[in-house]
Amino acid sequence: MSLDVARIQADFPILTETRNGNRLVYLDSASSAQKPVSVMAAMDELMTHSYANVHRGVYAIAEEATARFEAARRSVATFIGAGDTAELVFTRNATEAINLVAYSWGRANLHAGDVVVLTEMEHHANIVPWHMLAAEIGIELRWIPIDDEYRLDLSSLGQLLDGAALLAVTAMSNVLGTVNDIPPLVAAARAAGAAVLVDASQAAPHMSIDVQAWGADFVAITAHKMLGPSGIGALWARRELLEAMPPFLGGGEMIRDVRKDGFTTNELPWKFEAGTPAITEAVGWGAAIDYLEALGMDAVHEHEQALTSYALAALADRFGDGLTVYGPRSVDLRGGVISFLFPEIHAHDVSQVLDEEGICVRAGHHCAKPLMKVLQIPATSRASLYVYNNEADVDALVEGLSKAEKFFSI
């Protein structure tokens, strides 16, 4: 493997701690990733030496803070292949980025009867804002189904997109691990005259992405899944769209002028950044991106592909058909998110047993209830891999699962 995991682990203080005498085996990065010291140090350093509000003061530390904040924006933009920082709007998280699109672009552009096409593998963050618009203005939602290899079933894509105004799709499923090939989806949507929103919350942390090569209109990302702090995310969108869109939240920062009889909006991207932003978090996110870039996103991806192969093989070896894995079998089609279930043992009970061993996995519906309904299960356990995981972590998972299986066997 191309990453030196031992060295990486040393950068993550929490991973060197023990619980109940066990080393912490963190397998829930798809939910939120751990943070390296460099991220904490960057945030600490800003607050210790250069903290002030941004874009307001004319004193030195205010200028320093503003420079650091805007430098973070450049880092994020470059990281995802955005050419222009005006197209990168900071939000609270990916959820807010998608809500921004639904609220601002959606309300200005969609009308009763207009169609928004989603997929059955979307996270609630890319479903509920569209349900809210459906309730408000009567748009119609259509769903791209999944096939029995847990990929998007594109056999009726043309029909689904026929007359659609928007395709909103995840680049990688947070339950199945499925990686969706975005450019052909964008091409099909374009041909149908639909705009495209890509939820890159799960893809951006794990592979090199290029929003311009995708050709999408809107891309949502979130810092905390990519080694950065919680509380900040971003919406990338094409400039023409952002310029035409009405503002989202109103307040300070997003205005150029306010009078008793109205207001005018600020330039991009600040037009969509009302109020004091997550300044320290932006700086932390910039440091997270520096960390990932130092590792190299290709190396990160290669490492995770290899580890995912190892994990899938280890689970199949040990449990065979006794454990159902929900996701594509081939690592060419997927990332390191592995959902699984013993048919007779509840996901909660499995995670509880694993927790005793210091192994953190998620159990539940993973904010993808429509997908759970399609899979006809209430919940799965999910192990997800990142830069600091290695084969020893996977081995610990397999041993922990064996314990759970024995413990709950009827």
Place this chain on the structure above:
Amino acid sequence: MDDLYRDYILEHYRRPHNFGVIDEPTASFEGSNPLCGDRITVQLGITDGVVERVGFTGRGCAISQASASLLTDEIKGKPVADVAALRADDLLDLLGIDISPARLKCAMLSHETLQKALAETDAASATPAPEGSPA
């Protein structure tokens, strides 16, 4: 782990008491755990203000199954007023284990569902019975 999954908890999980549907229930409610999407249905057969019969169906984790098993045992044969007065703490006492905040919803699913089923009975007795019996 053995603190949570005591032998009697596992026993109730493996062979839950009162599992199944009952004939002609006078009240029935399906509750769900928002955390994991588990669903259980509690059915009551109330005669002369007493819970004569009770059954539950649905699958869940060991904690929610054991809790439903213990709770349904507890209420069988009791006056409705006593059953309605059962508090969450009473069920925790019945379970006799320390439940972490994360698992509290699992433990309480049967209790919440039971209370809703009872509320349905109240509503039904307060208003003229609709055609057929409520299911």
